[in-house]
Every structure is written in C-alpha cells, then in structure tokens.
Amino acid sequence: MRVICDIGGTHIRLAQDNGGRDPIDPRRYPVSNFADLYDAVNFYCTESGVHDVESVAVAAAANDLGDGVYRFFNNEGWAIDPAALRKRGMVLHGVINDFAASAWGMTCVPDHALHVVRGAQSDHHHPRAILGPGTGLGLAYALPLENGRWRVQGTHGGHMMAACLNDEHHLICELVGRLNGLNRMVIVEDMVSGRGLPTLYRAVCQMNGDDALPLENAANVLDYADNPSVVETLRLFHEFLGLFMHNVAITLESYGGLYLDGGLTARLHERGLFDGARVLDFMTLNPAPSVRADLEKTPVFIVNDPYIALRGLIAMDRSDRKNGK
Structure with missing residues (x-):
C-alpha cells in the first residue's frame, strides 16, 4: 500500500492507494501544521492506523531545479528531498505537478x-x-x-x-x-x-x-x-x-x-x-x-x-x- 499526497500552498491532502480506483480514507490538514512531508505522512498514518506504507506519491506545485530537491512555488518553507526521506525510511514514489x-x-x-x-x-x-x-x-x-x-x-x-x-x-x-x-x-x-x-x-x-x-x-x-x-x-x-x-x-x-x-x-x-x-x-x-x-x-x-x-x-x-x- 502507498500513501498519496496533494500538497497545496494552504492544505495537504493525504489518502491511501490500495490498488483500487478511489482514494481510501482521504483527509485534509493545514500545511502549516507540519515541518515537512515526513511529519505529515507520519501524522496521517498514526491517525488512520496505517502501518504498512511501501511508498509515498506526491502531487505538488514543486520543481526539481537540478539538485534532486523539489522546492515549492507557493510554500517557501517546504522542500522534498528524496535522499533525505530514504535515510528516514520513507520511499518517494514520485512528485508530479x-x-x-x-x-x-x-x-x-x-x-x-x-x-x-x-x-x-x-x-x-x-x-x-x-x-x-x-x-x-x-x-x-x-x-x-x-x-x-x-x-x-x-x-x-x-x-x-x-x-x-x-x-x-x-x-x-x-x-x-x-x-x-x-x-x-x-x-x-x-x-x-x-x-x-x-x-x-x-x-x-x-x-x-x-x-x-x-x-x-x-x-x-x-x-x-x-x-x-x-x-x-x-x-x-x-x-x-x-x-x-x-x-x-x-x-x-x-x-x-x-x-x-x-x-x-x-x-x-x-x-x-x-x-x-x-x-x-x-x-x-x-x-x-x-x-x-x-x-x-x-x-x-x-x-x-x-x-x-x-x-x-x-x-x-x-x-x-x-x-x-
């Protein structure tokens, strides 16, 4: 099972993807509640009782400018660093617009x-x-x-x-x-x-x-x-x-x-x-x-x-x- 995330400038939406057609247990939180993607996913998993996350896929207004780190247009405090996430045990499945x-x-x-x-x-x-x-x-x-x-x-x-x-x-x-x-x-x-x-x-x-x-x-x-x-x-x-x-x-x-x-x-x-x-x-x-x-x-x-x-x-x-x- 993977967690899917939609990160906007104001809110982050998360859900589970279990291979079906619809998001499972979708939830929305203020982006400002979290320091980074890792914190947001961990909070969601704790709230929804998820323990077997294989990967995380992200939709966000963020671009890789060449150093492998995705930086946000409308949320300057956030960045997604796949290498840093891997070190913390989280596999990033991809980031798309x-x-x-x-x-x-x-x-x-x-x-x-x-x-x-x-x-x-x-x-x-x-x-x-x-x-x-x-x-x-x-x-x-x-x-x-x-x-x-x-x-x-x-x-x-x-x-x-x-x-x-x-x-x-x-x-x-x-x-x-x-x-x-x-x-x-x-x-x-x-x-x-x-x-x-x-x-x-x-x-x-x-x-x-x-x-x-x-x-x-x-x-x-x-x-x-x-x-x-x-x-x-x-x-x-x-x-x-x-x-x-x-x-x-x-x-x-x-x-x-x-x-x-x-x-x-x-x-x-x-x-x-x-x-x-x-x-x-x-x-x-x-x-x-x-x-x-x-x-x-x-x-x-x-x-x-x-x-x-x-x-x-x-x-x-x-x-x-x-x-x-």
Missing part, C-alpha cells in the same frame, strides 16, 4: 462531482483543460490518445502574462505591479489567486481613491463581499479569469471542456460568489466567428471533488502499469 495530477483525475471524475457552468460532459475527441485559483493559479491539459487513453501536460500557465481588454484592466495591472514591487511583467496569478486577491482589492481601492480595509488574505476579502470595493474586486477577478480561460481554450483547442478547480474556486462557489456569466462573457469576447463557435460550445465545469488530484495520482499509476511503464 499538482494540476497535472488533477488533469489525470479529470479524465475519470464522476459526473456527480461536477457543477455545470455551461454545457455537459464532452466526448473524448478534444483536449480538456483543468485550471483554477487556489493559493496560486494552476493549469494542465489532458490530451486524448487512441483507445480511450490520455496524455497529460502540466504547465506554468498561471505565470502567463495578464491579458487586458480595456483601460481599467491596464490600470489595475499597473497598480498590482507597483503594490507587489515587481521588476517583471504582471502575470495572471498576481490577481487570479488566493494570494493575489487581497492585492487586487488594494489596487481597486487605490484606483478609486478609497481607504483599504486591512484584508490580508482571500478569506478576509470574501468576508466583506458586500463592501463596494470588494464587489468591484470580484468583478475584475472574474473578468481576468475569463480572459485567462479564453487563452487556455484556444491554445490547445481544449474545446472538450474547461474544468475549474482550486480552493478559491470552491470557496467562491460555496458562498454563491462565483460569477459564471461574467467569466463566460470574457472568455468568449468577440473573436473570429469560427473561434467564437468553438468557444461557445466548450463545456465549463466547477470541480466539486476536493480530492481530484489524489484520484489523479491513482489514475496515472494505473495508466503507467497498463502501458508497462
């Missing part, structure tokens, strides 16, 4: 775990994309192959340069860049993410000449959803998300479906704050008629499965074993 794992999960997610924003489940003839704001902004694609198989492509899509449609968008991007003290271009994640939402709020206040409330995180911002500046912030958030989705869809012709995932997406949906109509408006824009036709037929869903990346780790492993990898 968290949204790549979610893309594998998307290929087998049940209909009841999807909230329909537009359309219905697609056939398997077109690529699909899974994207969305959590602590950061993730994106991955699932590309259909023959015989019902898939190939998954992870990306750094959240680091795509922010697209702007009008003067207000350009001004907001300029203000976000100043507030962040950036010496680089403003990326979509700077606004469409959990860490970006408070900055977007402060930019709106600056634009309007208003005093900003001390809203330090996304949860604080959503707690003031009736505040006029927060209302305007959420409008812009959904417009930038729609523009991002436009680029995501046409880049790989992922007209098989756009699947919105991530903790902030889930929170907006749960609180009735997700503005699907505005997102679809800005996703479709006014492109060439043939492109518009493809965009308008593209299904859009919100993923209601908080453990889709764990489901994806299982699906990827089954695919690898089936193909002799």
